[in-house]
Amino acid sequence: MAAFGIATGGGNWFSALALGVTLLKCLLIPTYHSTDFEVHRNWLAITHSLPISQWYYEATSEWTLDYPPFFAWFEYALSHVAKYFDQEMLNVRNLNYSSPRTLLFQRFSVIFTDALFVYAVHECCKCIDGKKAGKELTEKPKFILSVLLLWNFGLLIVDHIHFQYNGFLSGLMLLSIARFFQKRHMEGAFLFAVLLHFKHIYLYIAPAYGVYLLRSYCFTANKPDGSIRWNSFSFVRLISLGLIVFLVSAVSLGPFLALNQLPQVFSRLFPFKRGLCHAYWAPNFWALYSALDKVLSVIGLELKLLDPNKIPKASMTSGLVQQFQHTVLPSVTPLATFICTLIAVLPSVFCLWFKPQGPRGFLRCLILCALSSFMFGWHVHEKAILLAVLPMSLLSVGKAVDASIFLILTTTGHYSLFPLLFTAAEKKNLFLIGWKLSTFLAWDLWKSSVNLYSLSPPGT
């Protein structure tokens, strides 16, 4: 009884938070799910019933496999559990199959794999310095961070309603960041390499990793003024990093290289034919650009400056995924977006190289890379904002300035995820509540952290 008492006593708030949010996820099982549900069911079917050589060629369903091989192996592993729930879901021809047991299995698989996310949050909390904290539990940075990450409403909406597997992927990302904070760089690099082969969207933040590892890990020491000490370069470290990346990539892409399928795999992973903006616009620069183009074309038509016959019929706002030409402003090519992204990323990467500030500087650069890629990338999903929001939570418990930026980022980021809940008002109501809860929490935690850190001088 005493042991049980200790386990559930007031001291173990982390378990309570983790268990609590898991229970909330179970309550979200009957909510609306998007086509992503069918996407993953299809991938379960493909990986289970077809040989590897067919995985990236199978096209019975429109939702073809477009994640890197490790994710395919993950679906393969899941499919072996799935067969005990409902064998029918593993049939490639069963398009849009969603029996109650399929739904249960899929939802539980997301909830279950979130265990990695919980572990990663636990590790991140260890990296937070809580000595300046007040005695109140709600003012402890560790508590605040745990709430911000475990109860992140964007993640709840995207993973447990809309349906995706971002939980354990974000867990991998946060774990690699935590390892960098704990000075376990090789592990961090390994985790990131693995992550890249799960979901290549994390290429957005690869520049931060690359530059940081090169500058702060391969160069083992700095000059007193902080600039680079060229003779401290460690070839051993560089080689070992390269080896890690090479080995991980070999395990992932090796089988497809042997089958001569690499071009096919890459064409699936990077479908540039899909168009500048996704079906639901991500609130990025190109959305504004396209909106401006639309406004100008309407004005132009009104003022009879444009010939109506020359205007292309397809509309960017039609909710479809396709290529599109702009009417007034110059059309945007993938190369153009790449250059814009590069230019946006450059300042933070330069800072990371020339003025390294340890893991905290790396984290900032990572967030900026994620945001820049979100802003200027090609075919960005609005879910990609989570790549910036989650690491930002880590920073926000450190400084008041970061906390206020975080408040804006998280509010607008979560608000921009609302169109994902394409269903009756009942769900929108629910998420209004959830959004209010998250903004409330963020506000409360910002206020506590401002109180906490108002004593520390600015700029630290």
Added chain:
Amino acid sequence: MEKWYLMTAAVLLGLTVRWTVSLNSYSGAGKPPMFGDYEAQRHWQEITFNLPIKQWYFNSSDNNLQYWGLDYPPLTAYHSFLCAYVAKFINPDWIALHTSRGYESQAHKLFMRATVLIADLLIYIPAVVLYCCCLKEVSTKKKIASALCILLYPGLILIDYGHFQYNSVSLGFALWGVLGVSYDWDLLGSLAFCLAINYKQMELYHSLPFFCFLLGKCFKKGLKGKGLVLLIKLTCTVVASFVLCWLPFFTEREQTLQVLRRLFPVDRGLFEDKVANIWCSFSVFLKIRDILPHHIQIMISFCFTFLSLLPACIKLTLHPSPKGFRFTLVSCALSFFLFSFQVHEKSILLVSLPVCLVLSEIPFMSTWFLLVSTFSMLPLLLKDELLMPSVVTVMAFFIACATSFSIFEKTSEEELQLKCFSTSVRKYFTCFTFLPKIIQHLFLMSVIAMILLTMMTVTLDPPQKLPDLFSVLVCFVSCLHFLFFLVYFNIIIMWDSKNGRSQKKIN
């Protein structure tokens, strides 16, 4: 209060849980011809909107009382009328006379769930928040924790947002009544409680403690002076509120009688279906329903009920105190539940509300009781396909209570409020020191039994000769628990006198 934002977060969490539970199935979903409570509420909207008031409670060609006839007091009817009025603007098909029978659609479900949420938001939730904010000698953290735990109580959420009912309205009004009367706003408190009774007649389970407490207050103030004035004012308030609610039905004697006949169906029998009270459990051994004549059954039920609640009520009249009032509410409602006539399993909510109110005083026993109360409704919840939300909300409630109140560390005699009782017993049996240990072991056994029974009910099929085996087992086990709690709460009430008196002497 400081940390208002944490209280808001607790409320929002409660609302989120309510809404997610409401996404599940409801009573009688897709089960013609009778459907369930959901259809009953929709039907009442249809009746109250389309028929004149005089016909609401009467059998007619337009109003077939066999098909979910109105059997709640007028306030429920007015509420249904209001909802129907809103429904007319959205989709008149929902409440069209005769043709809307058995109407089911996603939009309609959304509307009905929304009506429950709005009623909850307007009446019950503010009462809970106010109650917790006004708790005395309790830290802010505990106030917020109390609010969170009360709002997460699974029984009410599952019945109101799952099965589909409007218990939060009557319980909310009752809670406003408790608030008013505890903080000396007696007239407003009694008005609120009268509204509660006029919404659901089951609130009469709470009426005796209210009566005794207010009477006690009048006696304390002196029946020759202020006390009499208060008594008169209270009587006038009660009479006025009843008259106001029943006004349309007071025009003819036949109207009033018919409503009363619908509210108190005395010819229906000692109990219906499976309920965790004495008569149903006793009938496992001896079929009283069949053996004894009807009027004897009523007499026995009456006697047992009043005998079991009399000590606590007398004590409350003689020594009125808010704490005594709360505990008497519990024991009175529990006595009624266990021994009264025609009790339904949902009536346990009438006991759960007062227990929620004493959550901060005896967290361990309250949590235990609230878990058992939800468990006792298991057969009903399973019938409505609410297994997953039930399990999840029960676990969430348990975790919330366990972490907020550290309940497992609060099992000493002092914390169980059994110190006086134990001291008295030790005068005769000096070795009576093992009470906390016994209670801890009982709790463990109880939880194991509940989990086992739940698993058995869900996974196994009952034997052919005993098709109701699991329901009866659940009722029987719950009944044993409730008897135990009845004894416990009565002990607290009766042995509180010495504490109260000695404290007065010190002060």
